Amino acid sequence: MSSLFPALAPAATAAADRPALRFGERSLTYAELAAAAGGTAGRIGAAGRVAVWATPALETAVAVVAALLAGVPAVPLNPKSGDKELAHILSDSEPSLVLAAPGGELPPALAGLERVDVDVDARGPVRAPGDDRAGAGDPALVVYTSGTTGPPKGAVIPRRALTTTLDALADAWAWTGDDVLVHGLPLFHVHGLVLGVLGPLRRGGSVRHLGRFSPEGAARELNAGATMLFGVPTMYHRIAEALPGDPELAKALAGARLLVSGSAALPVHDHERIAAATGRRVIERYGMTETLMNTSVRADGEPRAGTVGVPLPGVELRLVEDDGTPIAETDGESVGEIQVRGANLFTEYLNRPDATAAAFTGDGFFRTGDMAVRDPDGYVRIVGRKATDLIKSGGYKIGAGEIENALLEHPGVREAAVTGEPDPDLGERIVAWIVPADPAAPPSLDALADHVAGRLAPHKRPRVLRLLDTLPRNDMGKIMKRALSHD
Missing domain, CATH: 3.30.300.30 (ANL, C-terminal domain)
Incomplete structure (x- = not known):
C-alpha cells in the first residue's frame, strides 16, 4: 500500500495491518480502509461537493476519507435534521451526490440526488488522484452551524485547518499512534468527525465508536485497551451519576490516559465527582465549527476544572472590549470577547460573503462571540456566549x-x-x-x-x-x- 492519504494521514503507511476503525463488531485495518475508501473515491470522480449521510456507522467514516482522497469537499448531513433544515442545506451546498450506507433509508429531501452506496468491503484502487492535486487551502468539509440566529450557515473548512488542529492537539495531548480512542459522538459535527475519526487516523492509531454512547460501553472499551475517551458534558454527567454504583466504570476511567470533554462547559460539580471516584481529571478544550480547536488543557499541564486551558500552538487568542479594544489584564475577572487568528480557521461561510465579512476583524481575527476571562498563568475560562450569556x-x-x-x-x-x-x-x-x-x-x-x-x-x-x-x-x-x- 503506498499510502492512505499522505497529506492528511502520513502515519497510515506504516500502519497498514493495524486496526483503524471499529464500529460495534465491524472493523477495518488501515489497508482495508485505504482500499474501501479508494474504491469509493473512484466512484465520486470529479464531483463538486458530495453529501454524506452521517449516521454513526463505518460507512460514514469511509465516505469522508474517500472524499478527502478524491479532493472533493464533503458535506456531513445530520440524520436527525428536519425537512426544512435539510432542504436549506442541500439548496445551499448543491452536492452532486449523496454517500450512504447500503440499505439505509434516506428522507424525501434527498430523493433528487444520485445515491452512491459505500461498500466497506470493496477492494478498489488504493490511491485516488485527489490527495495529490488538492492544496492546503482547498476545502475539505462544509459543516453547517446550528443556526441559532437564522438558517444554518455552511462553514468551509480547508484541509490545512484539519492538519493544523490535529497536529496542535497531538502536541497538547501527547497523542500518538499507540492511542486507542473511544467515543460515541455524532459524525456530522467537527468534534466526532474531525477529532474523533480523522484525529486517530492522522496519528496512525485507532478509534472505537460506540454507535450510541453509554457509560457501560465506554467502560468496556477502556478496560479492553482503549486509552482516550472523548465526550460532551451530557455524557460525563451520566458517567458521574453512574460511578457510585459501578466499580468497573471507576476502574476503566482510572486507567485511561486522557479523558476529554468539549462542545460545552463541563460543570465543576461533575468534574469533582469524577475525580473523587477515579482519581483522574477530565480535561477540557475549546473550539467551534468555524475555528476547529483553539485552546486546551495540556496533558502535561494542570487539569483545572472550569477552564479550557491555554491557546494551542499556532493559535493567536485575544480578549476584546465591546468596541474592539484588546484587554491586557489577566486577572481572572476582566470579561471580554474571544477573538482568534490562525491556520485552524475556516475560510468562508458558503454563499454568504456578508456573514463572512462580518465574522472577521480588519486584522484577520475571527469574532467567536464567546466571552471569557484569562487567569494570570494564561488559562482561559469561558463565561458564556455574548448573545445569550x-x-x-x-x-x-x-x-x-x-x-x-x-x-x-x-x-x-x-x-x-x-x-x-x-x-x-x-x-x-x-x-x-x-x-x-x-x-x-x-x-x-x-x-x-x-x-x-x-x-x-x-x-x-x-x-x-x-x-x-x-x-x-x-x-x-x-x-x-x-x-x-x-x-
Missing part, C-alpha cells in the same frame, strides 16, 4: 457560566441555566432556571442567592428563580437558552 447588571459584566457552576454545587439543584432579563434599576437582572434534585422540595430563591453570593460575589446572585422539569438541549447536549421564555 453576557449579563450587564448594576454596572458589572457578568458571565452566566460561572453562576451556573455555582448553582450546580447546591445539593438541591440537578440542572441549571442562567439568563438575564430587563430590569429598570439594574439594567438586567439574573434569572436562574433550575431543575431541582427533588421536585417535591425545590430550593428557594433566597437559599440559591445566598449560596451564589457566598461563592462568587453578591452582585452575581440570581434575582429570579424559575423551576423546570428539564432544560432544552440540542443533539450535542448544549442548553438552548433561546428556548427559555421569560413570559
